[in-house]
Amino acid sequence: MSRLTKSFGFAAAGIRHTFKTQPNFKIHTIFCILVISAGLFLKLATIEWLWILVAISMVLVSELINTAIEVLVDLVSPEYNKKAGIVKDAAAGAVLVAAIIAVAIGLTIFLPKIF
Numbered sequence: 001m002s003r004l005t006k007s008f009g010f011a012a013a014g015i016r017h018t019f020k021t022q023p024n025f026k027i028h029t030i031f032c033i034l035v036i037s038a039g040l041f042l043k044l045a046t047i048e049w050l051w052i053l054v055a056i057s058m059v060l061v062s063e064l065i066n067t068a069i070e071v072l073v074d075l076v077s078p079e080y081n082k083k084a085g086i087v088k089d090a091a092a093g094a095v096l097v098a099a100i101i102a103v104a105i106g107l108t109i110f111l112p113k114i115f
């Protein structure tokens with residue numbers, strides 16, 4: 001197996017692990033599928049698709065990084081540690097910010113088309 005194929009395999013395993021263990025990632029994935037379906041139905045313009053792709057990737061990528069950080073913190077600091085808590089909270093905050101901005105992008109694009 002080539003190095004590139006192996007790398008894709010490892011990356012896919014990381015995505016699978018996140019999907020299996022993080023309920024939020026599942027919810028975000030389902031939401032992304034719904035948004036893409038709505039976009040196809042409403043025939044979004046190219047620029048609107050680009051913004052939707054930016055929103056989707058921000059949320060999913062931040063969720064993957066958040067999962068990696070959570071696992072790493074649990075590995076290096078399984079016992080209570082104030083700084084470990086701050087690291088996890090900041091990572092969770094990144095997901096929240098990405099999700100809020102994604103919702104704002106979605107509303108900006110879809111609301112005028114619905115009403």
Ligand SMILES: Nc1ncnc2c1ncn2[C@@H]1O[C@H](COP(=O)(O)OP(=O)(O)OP(=O)(O)O)[C@@H](O)[C@H]1O
Pocket residue numbers: 022024070073077078079080081082083084085086088089092
């Ligand atoms: N080792 C630790 N030391 C101090 N506080 C921690 C530690 N582990 C977790 N916490 C606190 O508990 C919160 C929840 O941590 P947890 O590991 O359960 O993540 P989570 O937000 O429930 O993740 P998810 O539900 O997405 O798996 C953290 O945001 C942090 O404030």
